[in-house]
Amino acid sequence: MNNKNVTSSWKSAFRRGFEKKYIDLIIDSYKKISGKKFQQIPWEDTRRNMLCEQMRKDKAKYGITFNISTEAGVYDENYEDSGRIDICCYLNSLEEQYIAFECKRFLKKEIIPSYIRNRYYGEGIKRFEDNIYSGNMNIGGMIAFLEEGDFSKLHSKLTTELPQYALDNAVFDISSQYSHQYILKTKHGRNGNDDIVLFHILMDFS
Secondary structure (H helix, E strand, C coil): CCHHHHHHHHHHHHHHHHHHHHHHHHHHHHHHHCCCCCCCCCCHHHHHHHHHHHHHHHHHHHCCCCCEEEEEECCCCCCCCCCEEEEEEECCCCCCCEEEEEEEEECHHHCCHHHHHHHHHHHHHHHHHCCCCCCCCCEEEEEEEECCCCHHHHHHHHHHHHHHHCHHHCCEECHHHHCCCCEEEEEEEECCEEEEEEEEEEEECC
16 A cells, blocks of 8 residues: 555544534534624624634533634645635644634525635635645535525525535535534545545524
8 A cells, every 4th residue: 555545544534533523513512602693794704703712612522622723824825815714623733634614604695606606615615625725634614604594595505506516516415414404515626635525514693
């Protein structure tokens, strides 16, 4: 077995040991902040910071000891807009391995194909495909904050639109595995790297 295959096998085993912990933590944290009311619809960053703060408070419950940060900086000289990772869950003390979660806010008027293409895919999923986010891991996540509109419509629209961006046009609804409505799973190809699995966690704040 060559070094590339050994590395790939290690990544897969490492990923399986952590993915459920972090998804469970995210869902639990969402439930705790979902009742928070605002006079006006909050900014995406405001909602993200609330979620991340709650995750930090509760991480020990899931046996998580490493740092969880917001807006972790990434840089790639070949990429005009590398961006900053919304929620970065480090998997070691040196912060070399991490799972990135990118957050996108949806309003009623934004539950449309063009918004999913330009913002959710173009400024989210594509950064995973381009090895900008989670470049050293084969797992990542997208978190959709619905602030107004129909939650079932958002789920339906993402289920309809995501196949064109996923390998084999495959989108899996794995909500029942986590007792949360809704969680989708897709796989995406990356240049010069292993394919990456993305978990799409939908949150209803409407």
